[in-house]
Every structure is written in C-alpha cells, then in structure tokens.
Amino acid sequence: MAATLAAATFAAPASAAQRPADTTDVRLITFNDLHGNLEPPSGSSGRVTLADGTTVDAGGAAYLATHVKQLESEVKNSLVLSAGDNVGASPVSSALFHDEPTIDFLNDLGVQASVVGNHEFDEGYRELQRVQFGGCHPTDGCQFRDRYTGARFPMLGSNVTFDNGLPALLPFTVKFSGGQPIGIIGATLEDLPSVVSAEAIQGLEFGDEVEAINRTSGWLDRLGVKAQIVLLHQGDNSEGGPDDCQVDGGPASQIAKGASASVDAIFSAHSHMQYNCQIADPAGNPRPVIQGLSYGRLLSVVDLKIDKRTRDVVRASTVAHNEVVTRDVTPDPAAAALVEEAVTKAEPIANEQIGAITGDLKAAGGESGESSLGDVIADAQLEATSANGAQIAITNPGGIRADFTYASSPAGEGDGVVTYGEAFTVQPFANIMQTITLTGENLKNVLEQQWTASGTRILQISSTLHYTYSASAPIGSKVSDITVDGTPVDPAATYRVSVNNFLAGGGDGFTEFTKGTDLAGGPVDLDALIAYFGAHSPIAPPAADRITVVA
Structure with missing residues (x-):
C-alpha cells in the first residue's frame, strides 16, 4: 500500500530504545529499459545469462506481472518502480x-514512480507530457482505445x-509504505542530448546528475x-550473472560514489546490463547499486x-537481488489480455509484406564494424534522397534495433x-532524412569521430563511400583512402x-555534422527502407566491403 506526498514535514516520533519489532519492512521492486516489450522478447533479447553461463528464457509483460505480484505477496509493504526507458524503440x-498499451500495462502493474530515460524524449517533450497526463495523439488520435488517460x-x-x-x-x-515516507529521486543521464535528436529536446537542459541528486x-x-x-537512468558495463558485481566503474559507479549519503539505494539503467553492487557513499557506508538488464x-x-x-533505513539490514522473470x-x-489486445490491433499493419530477402x-558488424543491414539501410536512404542531390548516405548503428x-x-x-512490423522493429524512431553539404575535410572529420576515448561507434555507409582505417593508429588519425564513387575525396571540395x-x-x-549547410528535408527513415524493399526485393546480403581495416 502506498500514498503520495502531501506538503508536509515528517518528524520522527519520540520512542523508547529500538527493538527488533521497531522496524518496518519495505520491498522495492524495480525494472528498467522495458522499451514497450509487452510480448516475450525473442532471441538473445529474451534470455538471461546466469552466473554459471547457462541461459534462461525471460521477459514478457504477463510473466512480469506474475512475478511482481509474487514478490509483493512476500512483503506486506512494497513499491513498484521503473528506472526509465519504459517506452521508445518499442516493438510494433x-x-x-x-x-499507450505499455503505459496502460504499467498503470495496471501499479507502478508508483519512474525516472525519464532518454527514450521518453524520442517524440519530444510535448509528447512526453501527453504520455504523462493523457489525451489523444494530436495527429493519430486514440488508436489503441477510445480514451488515453495518461500515466x-x-x-521524474x-x-x-x-x-x-x-x-x-x-x-x-x-x-508512504507501511506508514513510512520514502523519498524517490529521479535523475537521467546528463549527456542525453548526445543520444536524442536536437529537435526533440529543444529548450531543455540536462544537468549534472550528482549535483541534482544532492540538491534534491x-x-x-x-x-x-x-x-x-x-532512480538513475545511467549505467555501467558489466560481466557476470544477475547478482555479480563485475562492473567497469563507469558512469553509474561514479555517480553512486558522489551521491548524497542520505540516499540508501540506487537503481541503475540505460546500459542494459545486469549487476548487483555495494558501492560506498561519501560517508563510507555501502549501499546497493543495481540494474536488471532490459x-x-x-x-x-x-x-x-x-x-x-x-x-531512516537500517543500512546494514538492506538486502538486494535481481529476480529472473x-x-x-x-x-x-x-496483462495477457492487454498484450493480446495490442497484438491483435497491430496485426493488420504489422503483417503486411513489404519485400523479401x-x-x-x-x-552487428564484422571486423571493420560494417554490417550487412547497415549497408542496406544506408543504400535505401541514399536512394530516397537522390532528388536532393545526395552522393553519400550515412546512418548511426544505434538506430538499427534488430536483424x-x-x-x-x-x-x-x-x-x-x-513485413512492415519487422521493418518497424529495425527502424522504430521515425527519424527524418536530411541532406546537407559537407566539405571533404568535414567528411574526414566525421569518420574520425567514430573513435573516442569512451568507445567506438562505426557509422554505416552507402555503397558510394569507401575508406580504410588503421586499428592501431591514434584517435584522430585513423582514416585514410576515402573515396566517393571511386574518386579520392578532395578536402576542399563539397559533397x-x-x-x-x-x-x-x-x-x-x-558534432562535425552540425557544420553542414544547404539542408534539404527528406522522408522518414522507415519510409525510405520500405520503398527500397519495394523497388529491389528480393535483397541479398551485401558483401560488406565498404570499410577496410588494417593493423
């Protein structure tokens, strides 16, 4: 049972010395990065790797609801929470x-609070407000049910x-749980602007996580x-099983080390990893920092x-674990009925054939990072923007969500x-194609930006662009032999x-792309892909020979 804060101050009542019965047990049940996966996810996305290396099938809204109810039944006072990315990059x-089906499911599940993840902003702040407070979509109306009442x-x-x-x-x-007030702070990743389109977050700023947590x-x-x-929508990379702590000391760990000692537990997200750690607060007292895959x-x-x-929480008595769904x-x-309703209503569109392979x-890319699907998508985007004079198309690997x-x-x-549903799953963001003019120097700089101190992101490129990179060369000097339509790129020329x-x-x-000029708009990326399948099916896997890697 829970109730929401009214404006008040919560003073501790006077009492005799603490006895064992003078504590209230409260269970916090949290998930992260659901991404609208109402149906049981398939393939590796639907499996959990245990500590011994074995795997178990997991996930699906109807199973999730059963596990939540079982966990709630074990402890009288429970709260169900989310660490963000409930929506966005979702199945069809x-x-x-x-x-809207996902929010309806979370309402039925009894979620008490969530932090916003980056994907909550995929369709912009105004759409986030509609998802929160309700109302029909301004363009598509209420297509799932007659009314949408919001989360x-x-x-947070x-x-x-x-x-x-x-x-x-x-x-x-x-x-309030068991009569005890529990403060729930939400903080999302400070570098959210680097993973969401600029138009979607225009007029918004994202501050330092630790500073915001400590202020709150x-x-x-x-x-x-x-x-x-x-509830922290930021994470570490990790290895090991669900309750291991083999993290890389990344953003979540660093935030945990700096977050106020008043915070008793941190639920992490964003990196789609599994870990269950104890990380000391600034006063030196351990507290759980935990994430549950996706x-x-x-x-x-x-x-x-x-x-x-x-x-206050008796920190030494806190117990944390990750429960496999x-x-x-x-x-x-x-929950099963809601999922069936969503699937049935989507089927006529989702099952429509758009092409063949x-x-x-x-x-996933090979040694060079180039992938067969990335090649096809880039070629589709080049063809779809030919009227804009496009010579090259480049797409980001993070926008390719499935095979x-x-x-x-x-x-x-x-x-x-x-099918349309499969194409939608591959390209779910409804990004709009734009054609810009870059110099050859800009193009070289773009390709060099694939390598940074924090990692590597290999862009997927159309068949008109080829280049070589050295795996051992220093960052900023890896790329050579760039050609467009077989002709070496001139740093001073425009493309x-x-x-x-x-x-x-x-x-x-x-960031080099922001130096582009003469912008011309194009179609939505999904529409470009569908048109390409319509014109070229059956499509064979490309040779993936556009990027050459040398030592």
Missing part, C-alpha cells in the same frame, strides 16, 4: 499506438530543466524524509528495514518475407551527404 505492438505515476527528472533554469519535470516524489536529497532531508532512493527480463529487488523511531509461471490473465541481414532474418518468424509469413535528423544535430557525438 506498442509503438504503433505511441506506446498514473510521475515521471531532477536534472531536467528548461533553458531558463525552471524545472521541466518533478525532481522527486514521496511515497537536501530538500528531502529538510522535509524530514530520511529514507531515500534514486526488456522486462529481470526485476531488481531491494528489501529495506526502516527504523520506526528515526524513519522466468516463463515457467502462470501468465497474469489481465535471400539471407539474413545482420545489424532481418531469412527464416520465417512465429507469425508464419514464410521464409525470406519481410551532398544524407543523414537522419539525429546525426544532423550532432547525435552520438558526431
């Missing part, structure tokens, strides 16, 4: 309806402000709210004991058949380059 059964839980963001400094989202909420924690301290947790495959569970006298339980009937088109597989899917459409609006705005750190 949710995305076709602007993720019955707050979407303590470090999200308008460019005038005013808060754009609630920084925190307070929930101070407010809660002054309100007398001693039990505090953070797509509803794990539930991160933190059990707190709250002192009834001080209303196995599929060996009875699916929750209400002769073999698998994979999103096209030759084998028939469970829908039974037949080997080699490509018409098609990219999506995310890259055009400098997304993923490719």
Whole structure:
C-alpha cells in the first residue's frame, strides 16, 4: 500500500530504545529499459545469462506481472518502480499506438514512480507530457482505445530543466509504505542530448546528475524524509550473472560514489546490463547499486528495514537481488489480455509484406564494424534522397534495433518475407532524412569521430563511400583512402551527404555534422527502407566491403 506526498514535514516520533519489532519492512521492486516489450522478447533479447553461463528464457509483460505480484505477496509493504526507458524503440505492438498499451500495462502493474530515460524524449517533450497526463495523439488520435488517460505515476527528472533554469519535470516524489515516507529521486543521464535528436529536446537542459541528486536529497532531508532512493537512468558495463558485481566503474559507479549519503539505494539503467553492487557513499557506508538488464527480463529487488523511531533505513539490514522473470509461471490473465489486445490491433499493419530477402541481414558488424543491414539501410536512404542531390548516405548503428532474418518468424509469413512490423522493429524512431553539404575535410572529420576515448561507434555507409582505417593508429588519425564513387575525396571540395535528423544535430557525438549547410528535408527513415524493399526485393546480403581495416 502506498500514498503520495502531501506538503508536509515528517518528524520522527519520540520512542523508547529500538527493538527488533521497531522496524518496518519495505520491498522495492524495480525494472528498467522495458522499451514497450509487452510480448516475450525473442532471441538473445529474451534470455538471461546466469552466473554459471547457462541461459534462461525471460521477459514478457504477463510473466512480469506474475512475478511482481509474487514478490509483493512476500512483503506486506512494497513499491513498484521503473528506472526509465519504459517506452521508445518499442516493438510494433506498442509503438504503433505511441506506446499507450505499455503505459496502460504499467498503470495496471501499479507502478508508483519512474525516472525519464532518454527514450521518453524520442517524440519530444510535448509528447512526453501527453504520455504523462493523457489525451489523444494530436495527429493519430486514440488508436489503441477510445480514451488515453495518461500515466498514473510521475515521471521524474531532477536534472531536467528548461533553458531558463525552471524545472521541466518533478525532481522527486514521496511515497508512504507501511506508514513510512520514502523519498524517490529521479535523475537521467546528463549527456542525453548526445543520444536524442536536437529537435526533440529543444529548450531543455540536462544537468549534472550528482549535483541534482544532492540538491534534491537536501530538500528531502529538510522535509524530514530520511529514507531515500534514486532512480538513475545511467549505467555501467558489466560481466557476470544477475547478482555479480563485475562492473567497469563507469558512469553509474561514479555517480553512486558522489551521491548524497542520505540516499540508501540506487537503481541503475540505460546500459542494459545486469549487476548487483555495494558501492560506498561519501560517508563510507555501502549501499546497493543495481540494474536488471532490459526488456522486462529481470526485476531488481531491494528489501529495506526502516527504523520506526528515526524513519531512516537500517543500512546494514538492506538486502538486494535481481529476480529472473522466468516463463515457467502462470501468465497474469489481465496483462495477457492487454498484450493480446495490442497484438491483435497491430496485426493488420504489422503483417503486411513489404519485400523479401535471400539471407539474413545482420545489424552487428564484422571486423571493420560494417554490417550487412547497415549497408542496406544506408543504400535505401541514399536512394530516397537522390532528388536532393545526395552522393553519400550515412546512418548511426544505434538506430538499427534488430536483424532481418531469412527464416520465417512465429507469425508464419514464410521464409525470406519481410513485413512492415519487422521493418518497424529495425527502424522504430521515425527519424527524418536530411541532406546537407559537407566539405571533404568535414567528411574526414566525421569518420574520425567514430573513435573516442569512451568507445567506438562505426557509422554505416552507402555503397558510394569507401575508406580504410588503421586499428592501431591514434584517435584522430585513423582514416585514410576515402573515396566517393571511386574518386579520392578532395578536402576542399563539397559533397551532398544524407543523414537522419539525429546525426544532423550532432547525435552520438558526431558534432562535425552540425557544420553542414544547404539542408534539404527528406522522408522518414522507415519510409525510405520500405520503398527500397519495394523497388529491389528480393535483397541479398551485401558483401560488406565498404570499410577496410588494417593493423
């Protein structure tokens, strides 16, 4: 049972010395990065790797609901929370309806609070507000159900402000569980502008996570709210099983080390990893920092004991674990019915054939980072923008969300058949193509920006562009032998380059694209892909010989 904060100060009542019965047990049940996966995800996206290396099928809204209810039944006082990316980059059964089915599911699940992830901004701040507060989509209306009433839980963001400094989202909420107030702080990644199109977050700013958490924690301290947790949409990379702590010491760990000692647990997200760590706060006291993969495959569970006298968490008694959302339980009937409703309503569009392939088109790149699917998508975007004088097309690997597989899917459409739903899953962001003019020097700089101190992102390129890179050369000097249509690139010459609006705005750190001039608009990336399949099917996997890597 839970109730929401009213404006008040929570003073601890006077009491005798603490006895064992003078604590309240509270269970926090959290998931992250659901991305609208109502149906059980397939392939590796639907499996959890355990500590011994074995895998188990996991995920699916109806199974998730069953596991949540079981966990709630074990502890009288429980809160269900989300660490963000509930929506966005979703399968077609949710995305076709602007993720309204997913929000309806989360409402039914009893989610009490969520932080915003980067994908909550995919369709812009105004759409995020509609998802939060309800109302039909301004263009498509209410297609899933006759009415859409919005999320019955707050979407938090303590470090999200308008460019005038005013808060754009609630920084925190307070929930009562077992009579105890629990402060819930939301913070999303500071570098969100690098992974969301510039138009989607125009007028917004994203501040330092630690500064925002500590400022908000101070407010809660002054309100007398001693039990505090953070929903953090930022993560580390990791290895190991669900309850191992083999993290790389990345952003989540660094934020955890700096976040106020008043915070008793941190639920992490964004990196789609699994870990269960104890990281010391600035006062030297360990606290859980935990993440549960993605797509509803794990539930991160933190059990707190709250002192009834001080209303603070007895930190030494905190227990955390990641619970696998196995599929060996009875699916929750209400959740299963909602999923079936969404799937059934999406089927007429999702199952429409748009083309065919002769073999698998994979999103993952080979040694050079070039992928067969990336090649096809870039070629499709080049063809779709030819009227703009495009000579080259370049797309970001993060925008390619799935493979096209030759084998028939469970829908039974037949080997080699490509459906609208499959294409939507591959390109779900509705990014708009733009053609810009870059110099040869700009183009070289773009390609060099694929390597940074924090990692490598290999752009996918059309068949008109070829280059070589040295794996051992220093960052900034890796690329050579760039050609366009077989002719070496002249640093002073100009070239018409098609990219999506995310890259055009400098997304993923490719800031050189923002120097482009003479912008001309084009179609949505998904429409470009569908048109290409219509014109060229069956499509064979390309040779993936556009990028050459040398030692």
